[in-house]
Amino acid sequence: MAGKLDILARHPRSEDRLLAILHDLQEASPDNALTKDDLTLVADHLGLPLSRVHDAVTFYSMFSLRPRGRHVIRVCDSPHCHLEGAWSVLEELKRRLGIGEGETTGDGMFTLELSSCLGVCGVAPVMMVDDEMVGKLTPDKLQQVIDRYREGQ
């Protein structure tokens, strides 16, 4: 709670801060998601109706009201990545993690999502793990990345 108030305190009480505050709160959350209480806090901080905040949160695909894993994997779903085999990468990832799209691994480590173009088409197929971009994906590389994140925790 104190952490959340600190985050709010960093942002002026201006409505154009809404998305930035939501990003910060979500990033600080252990399960990469926003809660109803977060939305109320933000609404109070900015003097906005709760419905306005909820409206924004549900419009933007990067915000989640459902708890997610510690790391969010976003596989690029754009045409170029498709041409380069993103589909089989996604299938392989699902198999290795044992989850489907939008789901979270049992240990709460990873959530698997699709993303619109990540803009690094030269090294397709690509995915993003939190803020890290990983390109030229192959099954071996997938495993290395998964292992690295698992060991990092």
Add this chain to the structure above:
Amino acid sequence: MRRLDVLVCSGTACVSSGSTEVKESLARALADSDLSSEVRILETGCMGPCELGPVMMVYPEGTFYVKVSPDDVQEIVQEHFLKGRPVRRLLWEGAAPALKEVPFFSRQHKLVLANCGFIDPERIEEYIARGGYEALARAVGELSPEEVISEVDASGLRGRGGAGFPTGKKWALMRKAQGSPRYIVCNADEGDPGAFMDRAVLEGDPHAIIEGMAIAAYAVGAERGYVYVRAEYPLAISRLEEAVGQARRMGLLGDNILESDFSFDIELRMGAGAFVCGEETALIASIEGQRGEPRPRPPFPTESGLWGCPTMINNVETVACIRHIVAAGASKFAAVGTETSKGTKVFALAGQIRNTGLVEVPMGISLRELVMEVGGGVPEGRKLKAVQIGGPSGGCLPEELLDVPVDYESLGEHGAIMGSGGVIVLDDTACMVNVARFFLEFTADESCGKCVPCRVGTTTMLDILNGIVSGRGTEADIPRLEELAETIKMGSLCGLGQTAPNPVLSTLRYFGDEYRAHIEDKACPAAVCPDLVYYTVLADLCRACDRCRQVCPTGAAQGTPGTSPYHIEDELCIRCGACVEACPFDAVAVRPGRKG
């Protein structure tokens, strides 16, 4: 004494290919060989040929290394840096021509990307050393705001975000608009699949954006600027934040810039994953902290934008042109390009093409030069079929139209658009109906839902296309697609809906027989759509090795090892392609149509 500069590309693509590890092992190798004082390592923005990353350039001679791994570094240091013999196997295409002889570089005309790959984007000093902030100094010190606007107007610059609205005209409208506070916004919500030029500029030359915005603000009388960057670009965001801080510390942003009475500052705003926010009215709503939905225009943002105040929105690439126009004069900029499309345009080349990556060429270059010379053409053994240009709202132009000049009007005439500059080259293995379906799937998904024709229309068109590719097409489908396309174009508020039918319309126009083959013959001529192809074993190539039978998940591939040729039982075949991949003799063929 320093004798060599090694520029290591640290754009997102090269970082993802391991350029950080390359740089670190290079630093260690240099230290081991006591070369740290003689060879300097610099991290730069994107150099362009992303697929070949990690890439690095060695100056002064300009040796260009590609696909460098940490294991190669020792050899580069020993052979090249100590003995003066460049490592040939790591050079572009394995040879050692000077870069100016490689068409990928020599046919380019770099203006927007002039600094990308040459300077360390995190050091303002390097930007200044290459003439940075001279244009701002000239604008603020020597020119009146009106003079700056007329300079931009005379340059013929048009908005690079896609629509191509004359930038000088927009600035003049903004200058005249009444009210305060006044805002300018740099639209860095680059969302078109396949387009990444804005990311390259933001990551590789962030000060060009700051300088361009400051000049714009001076010209139109704005005191505050926003850069709206999509959240998918964390590196761009951090480089820009760093650059804004540096500019503030040097008095290039803030109060009384360069000791004038002009004050201006920039703030960053991050998106949150909504393609439609690249549309200017949706972008304004998003900065205001609302759902990013477009609203009707007029009023245009220059009259009523952020919080109802005058707001001018320019795309990243447009902003990056400004300093060149103001520093060198409008006529130099206008000397490049065609009558109606001046200057250069950055394209992102992708698909079945040898040189993928970012290139900047003069406007008016033909598609053929762009794809065949700069892009190196399709890989050997393939045949070019179409060039998809302009992103998901763009069009597919067939091979016959390769001589069309790349400018706003010519592309529009032929059913494509400049868009943000995404170019996807398709070869004869691409099914054009499927390509159109793919792009429509994207726009249907990204439609914000506000306008019914866009929300329902794109989904209905997609349903029809899904029917066609799965063999349920009827004669009525093509006229229905055309009618829906018209309705969506007319009945949508923003560019997303107005252009969403383009991929379907242009493929209908140039590849109508592929649609008819899908509908009438129930055959996919490119043998892509699973429901409109069948698998067959070519008897003369089959060696009865049994591999296909082993991988077939449904028991459709049948035969006895070492005997007569195998066959595929059509009823059981699910068209998964496993047998095609497994066959070492290329004996399994996929044929258009249905068996029998």
